[in-house]
Amino acid sequence: MNLKPLGDRVIVKQDEAEETTASGLFLATEAKEKPQSGTVLAVGDGKLDKDGNLVPVPVKVGDKVVYGKFGGTEINVEGEDVLILRGDDLYAVFA
Amino acid sequence: MNLKPLGDRVIVKQDEAEETTASGLFLATEAKEKPQSGTVLAVGDGKLDKDGNLVPVPVKVGDKVVYGKFGGTEINVEGEDVLILRGDDLYAVFA
Amino acid sequence: MNLKPLGDRVIVKQDEAEETTASGLFLATEAKEKPQSGTVLAVGDGKLDKDGNLVPVPVKVGDKVVYGKFGGTEINVEGEDVLILRGDDLYAVFA
Amino acid sequence: MNLKPLGDRVIVKQDEAEETTASGLFLATEAKEKPQSGTVLAVGDGKLDKDGNLVPVPVKVGDKVVYGKFGGTEINVEGEDVLILRGDDLYAVFA
Amino acid sequence: MNLKPLGDRVIVKQDEAEETTASGLFLATEAKEKPQSGTVLAVGDGKLDKDGNLVPVPVKVGDKVVYGKFGGTEINVEGEDVLILRGDDLYAVFA
Amino acid sequence: MNLKPLGDRVIVKQDEAEETTASGLFLATEAKEKPQSGTVLAVGDGKLDKDGNLVPVPVKVGDKVVYGKFGGTEINVEGEDVLILRGDDLYAVFA
Amino acid sequence: MNLKPLGDRVIVKQDEAEETTASGLFLATEAKEKPQSGTVLAVGDGKLDKDGNLVPVPVKVGDKVVYGKFGGTEINVEGEDVLILRGDDLYAVFA
Numbered sequence: 001m002n003l004k005p006l007g008d009r010v011i012v013k014q015d016e017a018e019e020t021t022a023s024g025l026f027l028a029t030e031a032k033e034k035p036q037s038g039t040v041l042a043v044g045d046g047k048l049d050k051d052g053n054l055v056p057v058p059v060k061v062g063d064k065v066v067y068g069k070f071g072g073t074e075i076n077v078e079g080e081d082v083l084i085l086r087g088d089d090l091y092a093v094f095a
Numbered sequence: 096m097n098l099k100p101l102g103d104r105v106i107v108k109q110d111e112a113e114e115t116t117a118s119g120l121f122l123a124t125e126a127k128e129k130p131q132s133g134t135v136l137a138v139g140d141g142k143l144d145k146d147g148n149l150v151p152v153p154v155k156v157g158d159k160v161v162y163g164k165f166g167g168t169e170i171n172v173e174g175e176d177v178l179i180l181r182g183d184d185l186y187a188v189f190a
Numbered sequence: 191m192n193l194k195p196l197g198d199r200v201i202v203k204q205d206e207a208e209e210t211t212a213s214g215l216f217l218a219t220e221a222k223e224k225p226q227s228g229t230v231l232a233v234g235d236g237k238l239d240k241d242g243n244l245v246p247v248p249v250k251v252g253d254k255v256v257y258g259k260f261g262g263t264e265i266n267v268e269g270e271d272v273l274i275l276r277g278d279d280l281y282a283v284f285a
Numbered sequence: 286m287n288l289k290p291l292g293d294r295v296i297v298k299q300d301e302a303e304e305t306t307a308s309g310l311f312l313a314t315e316a317k318e319k320p321q322s323g324t325v326l327a328v329g330d331g332k333l334d335k336d337g338n339l340v341p342v343p344v345k346v347g348d349k350v351v352y353g354k355f356g357g358t359e360i361n362v363e364g365e366d367v368l369i370l371r372g373d374d375l376y377a378v379f380a
Numbered sequence: 381m382n383l384k385p386l387g388d389r390v391i392v393k394q395d396e397a398e399e400t401t402a403s404g405l406f407l408a409t410e411a412k413e414k415p416q417s418g419t420v421l422a423v424g425d426g427k428l429d430k431d432g433n434l435v436p437v438p439v440k441v442g443d444k445v446v447y448g449k450f451g452g453t454e455i456n457v458e459g460e461d462v463l464i465l466r467g468d469d470l471y472a473v474f475a
Numbered sequence: 476m477n478l479k480p481l482g483d484r485v486i487v488k489q490d491e492a493e494e495t496t497a498s499g500l501f502l503a504t505e506a507k508e509k510p511q512s513g514t515v516l517a518v519g520d521g522k523l524d525k526d527g528n529l530v531p532v533p534v535k536v537g538d539k540v541v542y543g544k545f546g547g548t549e550i551n552v553e554g555e556d557v558l559i560l561r562g563d564d565l566y567a568v569f570a
Numbered sequence: 571m572n573l574k575p576l577g578d579r580v581i582v583k584q585d586e587a588e589e590t591t592a593s594g595l596f597l598a599t600e601a602k603e604k605p606q607s608g609t610v611l612a613v614g615d616g617k618l619d620k621d622g623n624l625v626p627v628p629v630k631v632g633d634k635v636v637y638g639k640f641g642g643t644e645i646n647v648e649g650e651d652v653l654i655l656r657g658d659d660l661y662a663v664f665a
Contacts, residue, residue, distance in 0.1 A: 003636070004665045006628055011662070042662075045628075050145045050620045058101055058140075066098065066170060066179070073661060075636060084636070084661050091168060091179045092106070092137075095099045145240050153196055153235075161193065161265060161274070186263060186274050187201070187232075190194045240335050248291055248330075256288065256360060256369070281358060281369050282296070282327075285289045335430045343386055343425075351383070351455060351464070376453060376464050377391070377422075380384045430525045438481055438520075446478070446550060446559070471548060471559050472486070472517075475479045525620050533576055533615075541573065541645060541654070566643060566654045567581070567612075570574045 003077055005044035008057050008087040012038040012065065012072075013080070037066050041082060057087035064094040098172055100139035103152050103182040107133040107160065107167075108175070132161050136177060152182035159189040193267055195234035198247050198277040202228040202255065202262075203270070227256050231272060247277035254284040288362055290329035293342050293372040297323040297350065297357075298365070322351050326367060342372035349379040383457055385424035388437050388467040392418040392445065392452075393460070417446050421462060437467035444474040478552055480519035483532050483562040487513040487540065487547075488555070512541050516557060532562035539569040573647050575614035578627050578657040582608040582635065582642075583650070607636050611652060627657035634664040 005011050015037045040063045046056040059065055072085040100106050110132045135158045141151040154160055167180040195201050205227045230253045236246040249255055262275040290296050300322045325348045331341040344350055357370040385391050395417045420443045426436040439445055452465040480486050490512045515538045521531040534540055547560040575581050585607045610633045616626040629635055642655040 002665050003662050005662045006660050007658070009661060048619065048625060049143065049147055051147060052619055052621060052623055052625075053147055055143060055147075068168060073638065088102070090101050091104060092098050092100045095097050144238065144242055146242060148242055150238060150242075163263065183197070185196050186199060187193045187195045190192050239333065239337055241337060243337055245333060245337075258358065278292070280291050281294060282288050282290045285287050334428065334432055336432060338432055340428060340432070353453065373387070375386050376389060377383050377385045380382050429523065429527055431527060433527055435523060435527075448548065468482070470481050471484060472478050472480045475477050524618065524622055526622060528622055530618060530622075543643065563577070565576050566579060567573050567575045570572050 001042050001077065001082075003042065005042055005084060007044050008047040008055070009044045010040055010057055010059065010085055010087060010090065011042040012067065012083045012085060013041050014038040014083055036068075037064060038083070039064055044087075046087075057090075059087075059090060059093055065090050066092045096137050096172065096177075098137065100137055100179060102139050103142040103150070104139045105135055105152055105154065105180055105182060105185065106137040107162065107178045107180060108136050109133040109178055131163075132159060133178065134159055139182075141182075152185075154182075154185060154188055160185050161187045191232050191267065191272075193232065195232055195274060197234050198237040198245070199234045200230055200247055200249065200275055200277060200280065201232040202257065202273045202275060203231050204228040204273055226258075227254060228273070229254055234277075236277075247280075249277070249280060249283055255280050256282045286327050286362065286367075288327065290327055290369060292329050293332040293340070294329045295325055295342055295344065295370050295372060295375065296327040297352065297368045297370060298326050299323040299368055321353075322349060323368070324349055329372075331372075342375075344372070344375060344378055350375050351377045381422050381457065381462075383422065385422055385464060387424050388427040388435070389424045390420055390437055390439065390465050390467060390470065391422040392447065392463045392465055393421050394418040394463055416448075417444060418463070419444055424467075426467075437470075439467075439470060439473055445470050446472045476516050476552065476557075478517065480517055480559060482519050483522040483530070484519045485515055485532055485534065485560055485562060485565065486517040487542065487558045487560060488516050489513040489558055511543075512539060513558070514539055519562075521562075532565075534562075534565060534568055540565050541567045571612050571647065571652075573612065575612055575654060577614050578617040578625070579614045580610055580627055580629065580655055580657060580660065581612040582637065582653045582655060583611050584608040584653055606638075607634060608653070609634055614657075616657075627660075629657075629660060629663055635660050636662045 001011065003011065040059050040061055043057050043059060043061060046054045049055050067085055067090045070089065072083045072089060074081060074083055076082070096106065098106065135154050135156055138152050138154060138156060141149045144150050162180055162185045165184065167178045167184060169176060169178055171177070191201065193201065230249050230251055233247050233249060233251060236244045239245050257275055257280045260279065262273045262279060264271060264273055266272070286296065288296065325344050325346055328342050328344060328346060331339045334340050352370055352375045355374065357368045357374060359366060359368055361367070381391065383391065420439050420441055423437050423439060423441060426434045429435050447465055447470045450469065452463045452469060454461060454463055456462070476486065478486065515534050515536055518532050518534060518536060521529045524530050542560055542565045545564065547558045547564060549556060549558055551557070571581065573581065610629050610631055613627050613629060613631060616624045619625050637655055637660045640659065642653045642659060644651060644653055646652070
């Protein structure tokens with residue numbers, strides 16, 4: 001992908017909305033904010049802390065992640081729907 | 096569990112909603128926000144303070160904890176309902 | 191009590207709602223937020239300041255305290271109703 | 286008084302609601318938030334700044350003060366109605 | 381005046397509400413928040429910055445100032461209506 | 476002008492509301508908050524950063540600026556309508 | 571362009587609202603806040619961090635960017651509609 005996220009943002013390809021994902025993640029229907037799972041396509045350089053040091057986003061391209069969709073923005077790049085999120089909107093990563 | 100929480104998040108398996116838990120915790124019905132108890136399944140690495148030092152979450156896998164459900168997100172991993180919380184949503188731990 | 195508060199939280203046993211407490215504290219009925227008095231049962235380790243130093247909660251087990259109930263959470267542990275509060279919700283301590 | 290305010294809180298005995306106080310302070314009736322005057326009964330140790338140094342409250346027991354009642358909490362200690370305020374709610378002191 | 385403002389507060393005597401002041405200041409009637417002009421009667425010691433250094437209020441007794449009335453509190457001291465403001469509510473000073 | 480802005484405030488003389496200004500700036504009518512252009516008449520000394528160093532406002536008297544009117548306050552000084560703004564409300568300067 | 575953005579602001583020329591841009595970016599119609607793409611025309615010097623160091627905006631003139639329009643302000647300079655944004659409103663840059 002030739003689109004580079006800025007700061008601590010990441011670009012994620014969302015999993016298909018089937019009930020069970022390959023990694024065995026079910027999304028509980030009663031949750032207040034429906035979390036989602038997907039695959040990381042691109043990662044920004046991170047954000048600067050108060051001392052000017054760069055804090056990297058703790059995921060890498062190819063990681064399967066669980067995230068809240070609340071803060072994200074959907075775009076379509078070269079025919080593919082993707083989501084731009086901040087690193088803090090990522091809840092967990094499949095190890 | 097192969098799902099690793101990011102930052103200061105933890106994954107908790109909620110206690111069954113029976114009135115009395117094994118640890119003797121009753122949840123008062125008149126409380127504004129119903130606290131809950133559960134068992135820690137996974138713990139993130141912690142969050143960075145202003146000087147870039149990692150502040151670990153003060154609980155470990157297997158701990159019985161009391162928490163507010165307000166900030167949490169329910170997901171279902173491999174058929175098991177769990178909750179992802181931030182460390183600050185944990186109120187107390189059974190010693 | 192085998193329940194340890196996390197961070198700057200404390201666990202308080204509330205005084206009975208009689209008009210005059212042993213320590214002579216009346217709670218004014220016209221107050222916006224009704225303050226309450228009680229006895230400290232357990233105290234967390236404190237919270238970290240910006241430099242990573244631990245700031246202890248300025249009360250100890252057995253202290254009689256006045257607090258605002260606003261931020262607290264009621265739970266029932268081993269048949270006893272108690273309140274989990276943050277240290278900043280404590281207004282004063284009987285010397 | 287055997288009740289010690291915590292942090293930067295102070296305990297104030299409110300002046301009687303007569304129109305003119307001994308110190309000649311009239312409270313303007315058209316003010317958005319009616320300021321009040323009273324006498325300081327007890328003072329907390331102060332609050333910690335970002336470097337962990339204690340910043341004392343700039344009044345002492347016996348001072349006549351003007352304050353906004355907005356953030357205060359009324360309690361009755363040993364038959365006397367008093368007000369617990371934060372130091373920042375104090376506007377001015379009679380020199 | 382024997383009333384000393386605390387922190388970065390100042391006490392101001394408001395100009396009469398005549399259309400033109402001695403300093404030639406007209407207050408535009410269409411303004412969202414009507415600014416006002418007056419004379420500084422008393423000045424607090426200032427506020428502490430993050431390093432604990434005192435930052436003085438940049439006006440002195442006798443200065444003619446323009447200010448927003450929004451954050452101020454009116455009181456009447458010894459028969460004189462005055463206004464207690466924070467230093468940040470002062471917009472400009474006549475040089 | 477004998478009126479000195481305090482802190483990071485500036486005083487601006489607004490351009491006439493003609494559609495095209497001398498500098499060729501049109502203000503788009505569909506904009507959420509209508510930006511405006513004008514000329515800087517006076518500049519405050521700047522504001523202090525967290526280390527107590529003065530950060531000057533990045534414009535000087537005579538600069539043509541584009542600004543959002545949202546945070547500004549209109550006053551009339553010696554018969555002239557002017558606007559007092561904070562430096563952060565200035566969007567751009569004509570080079 | 572003779573208009574220089576202040577601080578961490580940038581000036582962007584928006585892409586035409588055709589469905590497919592030259593870089594293959596489709597904007598998903600169901601998105602909460604419609605992101606947009608455009609070309610950077612001018613870049614401010616950046617903003618100061620807490621230690622007074624300048625943090626530059628991570629794009630340069632000519633870059634194709636994706637941004638949220640929420641915080642931006644439309645103006646018309648020399649007959650050309652442009653948008654003034656803060657650097658943090660830029661989501662991604664085409665590499």
